[in-house]
Amino acid sequence: MQVFTRRSLFAAPLALALCLVSTAQGPPERGERQKGAQVDVLEPSLEASIAWYGRWDDAQAEAERTGRPILLMSAAPQCTGAPGIW
């Protein structure tokens, strides 16, 4: 199952889950494919993604101004201290 081909709300929690799984299991040897393991590759997408505000204050102000509800999904831009991956 390739879970990182779409940028969606479901991606960040899945990424977190994979972060935990991958660090707990340790890196596989080359060519090894663990039974039941998920593919851990994040691929670039040419499709538009969700347009996120990065800060709560900005989002809340715009929500109040526009009368639009808020979709909040926080995520940590690091995996066990390594930046560049959710």
Next chain:
Amino acid sequence: MVTASRNYICVRPQTYEDKAEAELLLSLYRGRDGVLENTVFCVLGPDGKQRLTKAGRSPMQQFSDAEAFAAFLGKAFVPYAEEAKAVQSLPVHDDLALALNVGACDLMPVAVLAAEDDKAMAKLEERVAVLAWSAEHVGRQHYVRVVGEQAIAAAKAEHGLVLEAGLTLVEPDAFGLTAEVLLHLGGLEKRKARTSALKAASAALVEARGDHSPEAKSRRAHLREARKQGIEWESEVPVSDPNTPDRKSND
């Protein structure tokens, strides 16, 4: 899912990067251990207080799949649809290091807005916001502001980014530590012929994104390389998720 999200103000606070936001997230959801976990999810009313869903770690806890969640978002927006105004403000970060990191996480380019003072930045943001919510650009790049000579100098010293006033589209490296310039658009805030200038800027951005070519990222290889190079991200707030393994203990 993406289409359904366009009716909402979508916010992704970066967990552990701001004390006040961390407290807000904790007020929404505490895990079993009563601490801030890596992810928090909730759909809220425009006042930021009324909860339209339960708060939790992920929409996966409440919806069977993305389609079910998108259907909920469509239905939940109905009461607000008639009165809702167009989104106008720029979804912009104010920390370059964090923005490059987030761009690297999303494999997405970052538009760095640089200006000598707040007044010039306000004009630039106003202009760029028009582009940001257009069909050609919405959800295709992140934005960050860099204001003042000192911050512009720090961008060069800390990230190797030579910035001039205006918009610089950059491609972060795999870890979001440095970035490569894809395009620079200067004087956006000064141009009188707004429509034609923005049209030209829009076309240039679309073309420059064609040069954005991040490589697919393997989680395990990425973590292994970070350990090898000694790359570590220090969050503003200590990571408290009880499920996060100690990185050093996994070496």
